[in-house]
Amino acid sequence: MNSLYELSDIEQYYDGRKVLSIDNLTLEENQIIGFFGPNGSGKSTLFSLLSFISKPTSGDIEFNGISNKKIDMETKQSIVMVPQNPYLLKRTVSENITYGLKIRGYKEDLNKKVEEALSLVGLDNSFANRKWSQLSGGEAQRVALAARLILKPKVLILDEPTTGVDTNSAQLIKEAILSAKQKWNTTILISSHDHNWLNHICDRKVALFQGNLVESGSANLLFAPWEKDEYGNLVKFFIDGQFLVIPNSYEKKRDSVLVLDSDNITICKKDCHDMIVETTLIGTITSIQQQHSVEYLLIEVSIGGISFNCRLTREQMQNQSLLPADRVYVNIDVDRVCWI
Structure with a gap:
């Protein structure tokens, strides 16, 4: 199995306080990798680095052998993240889902792509014309996921995707994640406090505590x-x-x-x-x-x-x-x- 991310001597500081310290971490491609630990352990900070939204204070992150200092925009756009509280544009579901495609220059077969993306997250096409304000919490989470899946990303990062959603939505999110891995060989990184849900979906689990990598196995x-x-x-x-x-x-x-x-x-x-x-x-x-x-x-x-x-x-x-x-x-x- 090929390495996708290689992290070396990573340190991240906010306001002079160290919030993340990882000597070495390798993440392999086409895996579902779960990250867990208490609040404040550094999961969201790590995800910000892995999505190249933020740069580490020190250390190096290699993605497909390329240093984070040399990552181009096309590569960055192949990595998408759904934050814990996803923001939806004050527009229709369809416009939310196609937004990422449009800013990447895709204009063809948008309606077909929306229908496919909705189907992946267990929503029928009647949702396409609904307004953002007409969605429940679980529906909004799935629409946010659909907006990323439509991009067929190389890496999908999910920060607490099941927080505040019902059991049915959690199951549909799980099925969508597995489908993305199977269809597009997407590597999926997930943080969650729901250890049982993580255990049922992940190929590997990584634990963090107070910004430090505790283990990356079954401890x-x-x-x-x-x-x-x-x-x-x-x-x-x-x-x-x-x-x-x-x-x-x-x-x-x-x-x-x-x-x-x-x-x-x-x-x-x-x-x-x-x-x-x-x-x-x-x-x-x-x-x-x-x-x-x-x-x-x-x-x-x-x-x-x-x-x-x-x-x-x-x-x-x-x-x-x-x-x-x-x-x-x-x-x-x-x-x-x-x-x-």
Whole structure:
């Protein structure tokens, strides 16, 4: 697979404050890559750099082997972004969708292109003549997406595309993204707080925290709030009444972030007597996904509303007869955690 972006020694400052610091990051083409982390972690800042709207304070971004200092306008126009709160022109849906084509000099078959773009986001052609003010939040988000898809971009960047939209719109946005990847080999970069939605659509996930790249794989991040036990160790309480004590964490602050590799979580559905200990938790499998390696599957388990990922071989999954919605025992190797 070919590299599309190569980031080296990136630092970004606003008003003298460092908001982003990435030593190295490679993003490959024709992938759907999800970015996640708490508010203020640097996702929107990174997207502004990747779309070449902003320039890094220092460091270099290569796109298809060309430095950001030498990117031409045609290349920039092949990268489009839908911000978290997309702005629609105070015009009809059709005029919003064709705006990008017109400023790029395209004038032919516009009505046909509008119909195709609306279809991609699950809207029929009757929406073409609606005014921007007649759209619901989910419809406006899909129209904004249609206006980018009509351009058949090389890179599509989506900042929180499912925030404030209903379940149906979120599903249609997902289908449109997958269609763009399949039809035009579009590389799609998405940020979202909806980890479950990201897990179901992404080929890869990248985590950010306080402007730093935490990991780019299947590691788990467990965020604050934390409580302290009688020994001063951090304790995570789940909404279902379960809790997880992290030993030897008395020097850590309550706003610390725990990082745990997916290989350090084990699950069991049947014949689990040998693995159950005092710290064993109970969770529900929410998804089972194929990894790039054919041998491994990524299993997502929800414990009290918080998602964890673990890796199993196909043989392990088959032996346990694991399926989504199964209740399982979960052991977390708390001696293998690290902190940020």
